[in-house]
Amino acid sequence: MKIWPMIWSKKEDGAFATIGAVVALVGDFASFLEKLPLTRWIIWPALLLTVALGMVCYRKMREELKSPVLASATGPACEQKDEQCKGDPSTRSKAVGNCRQCNGFRVTFFTALSVALLMLASGSKETFAEQAATRLGVIEEKVDAVKEDTGVIRDDVGVLRESMAIHELIRNPKTAEEYFHNVWAYLNVRQDDAKAWEVVQEMYRHHAPNKLDAAQLYEQLGGIHLGAAETHRRMLAVGREKQDAAMLVVASRAADGESATWALLNEARAMDPEMPHAAWDIGNYRLGRYVTSKASTLNESTHYLQQIEQKGLEAFLKLAESKPPASYFFRPRFSGDSEQLVRMRLEGIRELAQIKEQNRKAVEQSQARLRDGMRRQNEELERRARERRQRQ
Incomplete structure (x- = not known):
């Protein structure tokens, strides 16, 4: 007798294959969820039952094939008069x-x-x-990587689009920012300083931007077309007329002398009390020069460094807590981190003051030791003089 009829003798046996596959898949998935080796536990009972039932089935099929009347466990499968049970054994085996x-x-x-x-x-x-x-996770990781790459590409495209937008002119500008955009494009992209000077003047006729980079462009372009002196005069007039504190701060950098510089900064501070640059203009290199010059003249470097510049820098940082310095620029990324520069400068001043204090204490200690040595030497000389007088 052939073994194959035991496994698959009719089309309906596909249901048994489906049941076996479903049981295996359910056990495998349950093993994955419960973190238990259920699949390995299923294989051994399944093998033992397969061998046991296979032996019983094989013996029963042999008996049925030899019997003149084929019968199943549930009743007669066919009788001797049935045509499909007659003939060769292979035909008869389909009924067992x-x-x-x-x-x-x-x-x-x-x-x-x-x-x-x-x-x-x-x-x-x-x-x-x-x-x-795991494979789905790998696929998911690859999808995430593709998403990240797509995000990077999107960001790069955004940066490129922004970069291209910087070079394009805005038709019929309405806001101060739009005017500034056109001034910047005329000056730095089209190299047309005459048109840039015309637009920056128009900006200040219609607006009071109160932005340091706008005032710097006005000073730069005015210096080209009017000269430094006339530009400075116009900056003072525009700043006072428009109550533009940033214009006065930039104008203070070209003021004639220390008193004029501080007067303009104080005037700007009165216009905009929240403006950090009016408390101490980190862009005005002459402020530090004024402090150093006066300190060297009066021989009070520590006093002036601490009492003048340090106070101004601390006032800058205090105001920066409520009004970020970057808010006084149309394009702060092109202007540097003024707050960080102030912190570095203030840290340097404090370190310098600490070093000078250490040097002062060292000098005092050295002078004290010197005085003590001279006192002891004088005492020794006096003692010897007394001894000589007593011997005489």
Whole structure:
């Protein structure tokens, strides 16, 4: 007798294969969820049942093939008068194996076969579901990587678009920022300083931007077309007329002398009390020169460094807490981090003051030791003089 009819003798046996595969898949997935080796536990009972039921099914099929009347466990499968039961054994074998033992053998056989295939497919992983999840995770990671790359490309495109937008002129500008954009484009892209000077004047006729980079462009372009002196005079007039503190701060950098510089800064501070640059203009290099000059003249460098510049820098940082210095620029990324520069300068002043204090204490200690040595020397000389007088 052939073994194949035990496994698959009719089309309906596909249901047993499906049942076995479903049992194996459910066990594999349950193993993945519960973190238990259920798949390995299923394979051994399935193999034992397959062998046991296979032996019973094989013996029963042999008996049925030898019998003149074919009968199943549930009743006669065919009778001797049935034509399909007559003839050669291969034809008769199609009617056998339809008992509970053979059907149970097929279920356990396909279950064991499915579990074995899943174990082979899972490889180093505990379950096939775990390997599938890992592969899906890899796919997800690759998708995330693609998303990140797409995001980077989108950001790069945004930067490129922004860079291109900087070079384009705005038709019919309305706001001060739009005017500034056109001034910057005329000056730095089209190299047309005459048109840039015309637009920057128009900006200040219609607006009071109160931006340091706008005032700097006015000073730069005015210096080209009017000269430094006339530009300075116009900056003072525009700043006072428009109550533009940034214009006076920039104008203070070209003021004639220390008193004029501080007067303009104080005037700007009165216009905009929240403006950090009016408390101490980090862009005015002459402020530090004024402090150094006066300190060297009066020989009070520590006093002036601490009482003048340090106070101004501290006032700058205090105002910066409520009004960021970058808010006084249309394009702060092109103007540097003034707050960071102030912090570095203030730290340098404090370190310098600390070093000078240490030097002062060292000098005092040295002078004290010198005085003590001279006192002891004088005492010794007096003692010797007394001894000589006593001997005489």
